[in-house]
Every structure is written in C-alpha cells, then in structure tokens.
Amino acid sequence: MAVEIPTELEDLPTSKPHWIGREVKRVEDPSLVTGRTEFIDDVVLPRMLHCAILRSPFAHARISKIDTREAEALPGVLAVVTGEDALRWSYPAVTAPEGWGTHCIATDKARYVGEPVAAVAATSRYVAEDAIELITVDYEPLQAVADPFEAMKEGSPLVIEEKGSNVMLQRTFTWGDVDEAFAAADHVFSEKFRWNRVGANPTETFGAICEWDPMDLNLTVRGSIQSASNFGLGRVATFGLPSNRVNIISYAHGGSFGGKGGTRGTDVACLLSRKAGGRPVKWIEDRMEYLTAGGSQAWDRHYEASIAVRADGVVTGLRVKLVNDIGATGEGFGAINTAKPLAAFTGPYTIAVAQYDLTLTASNKLPESPCRGMGPPPHFFVLEQMMDIAARALDVDPAEFRRRNFIRADQFPYTIPSGNEYDSGSYEEVLDKALELAGYAELRRQQAEALEQGRLLGIGVASAIEPGVFDLNVYSVVGMQGTGVPEGATVSIDILGMVTVRVGFTLEGQGQYTLVSQIIADYFGVEMDSVRIAPLDTRSAPPSFGPGGSRLGVAITGAVLGACERIREKMAIVTAGLMQTEPANIELMDGRFRVKGVPGAEMTVAEVAGTMLARSDLLPPGIDPRPEATHVWTAPGRAPVDEEGRTKSYLTAAQAVHVVLVEIDRETGQVEILKYCLCDDCGTRLNPATVEGQTDGSVVQGIGAALLEEYAYDDEAQPLSTTFMEYLLPTINDVPLIEKVAVVTPSPFAPLGAKGCGEGAMHTTPAAVMCAVNDALAQLGTRATEVPAAPHRVWKLIREANEKPQGA
Amino acid sequence: MKPARFDYAAPGSLAEAVTLLAQSGEDEAKILAGGQSLMPLLNMRLARPQLLVDVSGLAELDYIREQGAGLAIGAMTTKRALEQSELVKRRQPLLHAATVLIGHPQIRNRGTIGGSMAQADPAAEYPAVALAMDAELVVQGPDGERCIKAEDFFVTYLTTALEPAEILSEVRVPELPAGTGWSFREVARRHGDFAVAGAAVTLRLEAGRCADTRIVVFGVGDRALRVDEAEQLVDGEAPTSGLFERAGTKLSEVIEEPLSDLHASADYRRDLARVLTQRGLAEAASRAS
C-alpha cells in the first residue's frame, strides 16, 4: 500500500494545526530536570561487574609480553582479558575505508596512546582500577608518526604494516571543466589552511553494560547508544554472531554530537562478560578516556584551496585539496566526514565547476569519529575565507560579494557540481535579514571609528548550507555502502483512544518525542498528553537509524505521518462500513471521521478505535482489526553515486547567514566576540523552540572550534589535550548573546516542508567567526589560516605583520 | 578515574590534625581542604596518600578578621566567603579582584585560600596576591607556630616552605597604605581558567612621582615573581605611559625563560608579562593618589 506523506501543513487533517509550529513545552523535560530519566550509569543489574581498561602509554609500541597473574589474584577480580582473547573471540573492526580495522584490544602492537591493551572485570570500578595497575606489559617502543605528510613519505613507520602504506585513500573528484575555468578566470586566489582536531563533547561520556549469554549465544548491550541498529550490526560483525542474537537496548543519553562511539570499550566489556561466564559487565567511559581514546576527535585537516573569479566578482571555479589525518584505524568512521562535503561542496553559491582532491592517511593518533556537522564545517571555513580573500582583492563588500554569487530563489531545485540537489532557498532574503538584524552599516561605521582609536574590530559575514537528512549513498566514496536510511514508527491507538508510538531511538536531547507528540496530536485531534513514546530495543523496534546527520526530525515526521495515513485509511473503511457508505466518502478532520456533506454523521477517532477492538461484529469482513500501523520512511528518489561521486544525497538544504563582530587585542592576541547575529532558513519550523535550542548550542560549539578547542599532539603522537584544562570548551562567559531571526522557505520534498536543522549553526559559525577575525587582521595586512585562532597564534601573526616593512 | 585506597580522618581540632600528621610517616598523609586541586590528583592516582586528613570542616580555621590595619584570614575560608565579604571588598580590593578571577562560583564555594597557597600553582592568583601584599603565612606544626613571609613561602612549582607535618592556619594580609593604587590583571584562555600570565601591581604617588612600586607577575615562571628591576625603574619617576612601557619591557627582559605549553609559547608569555605589567602600572597609577 503506497502512502503519500504530506509535504505541506495544509495537507494535515486539521483545520488549523494546534501543536505543530508552536513553541510547545518539551514532553521530555519534567523527567530530565527532576532527575528521573534513567541513564546507563544508573542501571544496576544482578551480578553485574565493572570494567577498567589498561591503555597504552605509547603511541606506537610492540607488545612483547603481558603478565596478568597478579591482577587475576586480586580479590574481587573475576576476569582479565588481553589481545589473546580478542584474537580468539572477535574480528577486527569494520571500518571506512574498508580493511583499516584492528581488534578491540591490541594484539601485537599498540597504535595510539590510549589503545586498550588489557582489561579487568571486578566487583567494583575501584577494584578494577587497582587490578589494571598490577598488569605488567613489556613494550618495545616504535617510532610514531603524527603528521600526515610524514606518514605519506617513503620509509615512514607503518601504522598497519599489512597495508604496506599509510595512505588509506587517495581520490580526485572533478566536476566540470575545472582547468578551463581557472585558465579563463580574471583572478585566481589560493591559500593554505589548517584545521586542528576538534570534536564532540557530550555532557555524558559513553557507557554500556554488556551481557554475553553463554548458553543461548546471545549478546545484549545496554548503553548510551546513538544509533542502536548500526551499533548492533557492528557487534554482529565483531563477534561473528547471527544478527538476531545481538540485542541493543539504547538508554536516554546526555548528548552525543557524534561522540557516542564507544565501540572499543563495549567490545572489551563483551569479551570480559564472556570470560566471566556471562555476568553483565558495565563499562563507563571516564572523561579522560573519552578525551584521549573515545569518540571525541574529528577533522584533523590540511587544506589547499583556489578559487577562480571573474572581474565582475562571480566565482567560476573551486579547487580544494584536503589531506585528512584519520588516525590509527578507520573504526570511528571519521572518513565519512570527508565525504559529506560532496553534499554541499560549493556552499550557497552558483560556482559551476569544482574539484576535490582527497587524501586520507593513517597516523598514531586516535581514530577519528563523526562530529556534529560531519565534515562541511571545516570545508565552509575554507570556502568562506576564500570568498573574503577574493572580495577583499576586488574591493567588494563581503556581503555584496556573496549576494552576487548566491543561488537565486528561482533557480531551485538546484543541482550543484558535486551532484547533490538543493531543494529550496531564499538566500538573498536571509542575507538581508541578517544584515538588518546586525545593523551592518552601523557596524562598519563603528569599525572605522575604532580603527582611528587604534582598536581592531572585525566583521564577519558568512553563509553556509546545512545538508539535512543524510543518505548513505554519498558515503560510498569512502567505503560505506547503501542507499536510503530507513526510519520507522509504529503508531497504535488503544481501546480508549490513547496513542502509543513505538520507535527505535531514545532521548538524546533534540526533543524528538515532543515532535512526535505534536504530529500525532494534530493528526488525530488529540491532546499532546494523550501520546506516549515507547523506545524499543533493536529486536522489537521498527527499522531505525536514530538521530544523526540532521535527519531524525524530518525522518520521524515522515514515519509517523506514514503510519497515521495508514491508520486513517483503515479507519475510513471501518467508518464507511458503520455509516453505510463508501470509504471514499469518509474524511478525517479535527479528530473526527465524518461523512462528506452529511453534517453530524461522524465518529471520533477513539470511537472508531474502540469499535475496531471491541465490536468485531460491526467490522467489514476481512479487515485487520488493529488501530495500528507501521511506516518506514526513507528519502524518495535516491540512487548510488556515479563515477565522480555525484548523486542526490541529502534531501534538504537549510541555509544561514551569520554576522559577527569581534575585537582583537592587538597586544595580547585575544579575540572577543562583541556581537553575534544570524538568520537561518530551515524550512517549516515544526517546533521553533527546538530549532532555536539547536541553533544556540551549535553556535556555541562553533565558537569553541573557531577560538578554543583543539586536540593537540606532540611530535611523538602523545596527546596533549587529555583533560578539560587543555581541551577548552566554551563556557557561558565565552558566549555572546545570540540574536536570531528566521526565514521560512519550506522544502517541497520533505514531510511538512521541514528541513534538517540539528547540526545547524556549526556549519556557519566557525567560518563566520574566522571571517570576522580576518576582517580585523586584514587591517594589519595579515590573515589567520589556522583554527582555533588561539591568542598565541593571533599574537604571532600580529607581531610578524608589525615586523614586516610598511607596504610590503 | 577512581582513587587508590586511602584512610580518611576528620579531626575535630587543628591540634588533633597536627598530631595526626606528625604520627604519619613522610608523604603518607595529605591534608584535604576544599579538594578542588587534590581530588583530581587523587582520581588520576597522581597523589596516593595512605591517609587523608580533612581539615575543611574546622570552624577554627574559617574566619576573616581585622588584625590591626590588616586582615587575618583563616586557611579554610572559602574563596566564595572572601568574594562576598564586605571587609575584603573595602579593605583589600586587590585580594577581592583576584578572587573573582579564580575558577567559577562552584569552585570558589569549596576551594579555600589555604589550599591555594599550599598548592602553590605558579599560575594561581593567590600566591601573587600574597607576594604583592607582602602577606605572612602562619603555620602550625609539631613544634608550634611559625610565621613565613610570602617571599619565603613559595619555593618553586607546586612546592612551599611547609614541612610535611605542618598545616597552614592563617594568611595575614597587611593593609594597603592610604593612597596606594592597585591593579590585578591576567590573560586566561577563558574566564575562570588559571592565568596564562598575570600581573599584580601596587604603587603610590608622592609629589607626582611613583613610590613603593611592587610588581608581581605570575604564570610566567616556576612561581609568582616580584621583579625588582622593573620596580626600581618606576620609583621616583613621573607616571607616564612611556615609563610604564619601559618598565614592562625591562620586566620582560629580566625574567627567566617562561614555560611553553599548549596555550602559550615562552615568547608569548614573556610578551604578555610585558603588556600586563604596562597596563597594570597604568591602572594602578590611575587609582593612586
């Protein structure tokens, strides 16, 4: 049975939506703020043990001998595992690119600081940590590689010897006649950029309780898991189990932002459970484990970019060369971060041809993971700096320069050179509103005035695209296969008209349960309070991916609406039977099934549901009597990539313009944000409060990336950012008031016209802040090309600029 | 991140605490104050005492008193109490200004002045205040009480003149002479972080010329440093921006090579010391009379 998913609010069976589009209170919050929501560390199972992991202090070292006898003898210790157990009972991790995985415990050598070398299950975490101190490991330190250019050199130490090279992937994508565009250009501008490693830092680190049932050969993992079904498949592959013998129970978790990897620790705890005879083993990743060895790091990038520009300020071509240090293995799927830029390679601009020269290398650093935005944020940082470099050279105002190059509202749907299609947009309007909100002309005046007083102000105007609703298809260019990402929901109405929606994901913070309640309430004309959401384990849930890739809000809207449509059709048949008419004459409106054109001939949804479940005598023969339906939504019209990596991948393209005012202390190099304004367009705002929350959080994260956060390593690949004293997250004191306005250009393709908005401002903020920093530095004739723009770096740039002879 | 096994004692008096420490072998016992530095070290197993002597509950060490023209502050007085004390605000503005730069309210609620002095972090604010204010640190040990001047108390990175069985009981901060201008400035990566570099300055004006100038920089060496060469350059001169610039430059030339880390190179720290000294002198002069 094909169902049509409404793409407009007018298509809903309500005369006026009461809930959708309103800033309703989140249904998740009462339990969260009163501490009743259960997180994985709250869970205590009978006979549960606790795991501590012994980690390599060396970035690269052969392990010649491990002695665990003393640890095993410590009272309270039930099991100790080493690489031998991993070899016996598990397979190397599934990776992207393929074939770059190792076992969850180092078997022959350690490849990064923090790699598990052994682990203990004991009656408490304290005892477990005591026990790992009693394990002696003989290491033979090897030369480590911490730099991708060194890693690519002949004779470099190899991270995975069997691969014969540290190059994980090298590919050039060419879209259109790039050489011709650059040859014909009036101006070509080139620059190199460095984006240092940053990453997600959820409030809650990863945690899991693993239970290996030795009789039933069944593995149950409870945990703070973002995508339960994917996580389950990973364990299936790692342990070689039939897929119906792995059950993943996902708990509410305190954020993820891509950081809820946790697979290594989970697999270690699984091995321990098996060795301890099936007792459940809890592993809670502590913050230092997270920062050095968790799903914390992403985007370790070296860029070279060029743009071709016509004399009239139209950008005609873009070349980007990226060398990304992925770290020791491909297990964190950090590589997909480098594929996603294909979904928005040329940003909001009409740049007609482009080229992407992509190299992924291995090093003795932590394997990279996903991070909010997945990969375009550094790409847009580069693109937006290039736009400003060109604008400055041509003496065009940066806002005006962007306007000249924007895709116009009448050009949508618009296919970009790298193959993705943008659904809709009103980029100029968004720009105008952002400039108006910021008082752009006045800011420029202030800047000039400040300069006269010797103060250094900078204004950044940046625009970026947020590709929404990811598809696996584009990730195939780095080795992830598949087309379509199904998300399912089962909607059931009970005998009293109350609604339960069963889903395959759990709370992560973005308010999807609220969204589901809003949709059901408007669709069936009930109170939001009448809707309950039941998250199910992977063995019972409908197919689901869960949150990720600015996707779930749109996808779950599609799934829930699809299920509602199916119920409506079924109920229309039942009502038609009762009303002695044809189903075609029955319509659902404001919670009532009514006979078209016959006032008063109507039944409530609850009455129809009650009839279906309690009066079989009144039902049409052969009808399925459940007021229940499941719908599995996936984006329509997707296909695998062509030979240049082109495909329609992300269904929606949200856009934003951010305007930032900064002041730089020219003696200390400190950057202060004085004003932050933005306008964004993510289509229909199903719950404006949720969108705003996502935006605020994402701006903060972007400021962190631009000015503060950095996972640094020394030349021996020793991590230097191992606590929050070194990895600096923005606090409330570092964040300006964020002023926001919105434009709403609904998506013609997505359910209810809503676009993905979860990753949001992260796409634009680092670019915008750095545009502002560079607008200030341009007054001294210098430019920051490395993020974060930490004070010591800015200080150095200013100092070097001061030392340059005038006019040089 | 769980501490190794330790015993815990919460003595009911300072005397009892001293006895407990004296009975323990060297490096066996550790004093626990607010725990804001010690707890992370325990959790990382970088500190592994056999006994923790918790003095944070000792009311006899929790006070802010006038003592002559100065203040006597009990070692277990929290930073929050100092921040909120009218006495401190009025009589010790430099101490107050430094206090609000330490961490966040949550940290200041627990962290104590004694703990900060004893921790002797080279980038911490309080040791710099002690040096700039010529404070005295009162210590109780098995042999009774002794008084240590700030300049003798801070020895080097995380090391003080405290003997293993000694407890810091009081910090005595003399009054700022009338008309003294002061400044307390730092550059930190974020508000509430330890300083990348900082400067505490006091000076008076005598017939339009600087006098009794004290310049202390912190975050740039193995402990807070008082820099005589820069002070001497300022004393006796008219307070001009040119003078303060020269003093800053002098200071940055005479201090030893600062440390380099993730947040700052040695060169950057040295230059910050220059800038902060210069700005501090100007600010102190503007407050002096």
Ligand SMILES: Cc1cc2nc3c(=O)[nH]c(=O)nc-3n(C[C@H](O)[C@H](O)[C@H](O)COP(=O)(O)OP(=O)(O)OC[C@H]3O[C@@H](n4cnc5c(N)ncnc54)[C@H](O)[C@@H]3O)c2cc1C
């Ligand atoms: C997030 C965060 C941010 C911070 N930011 C700053 C900052 O910006 N600036 C700053 O200066 N500090 C900062 N701190 C540290 C904080 O100020 C600590 O409180 C302080 O360093 C120690 O004080 P405490 O009372 O907590 O002592 P504890 O941690 O209990 O003890 C510290 C050390 O002193 C010893 N000790 C404590 N009391 C005595 C005593 N009476 N006699 C002898 N020895 C004693 C202990 O044995 C231990 O070795 C920060 C801490 C955190 C967690």
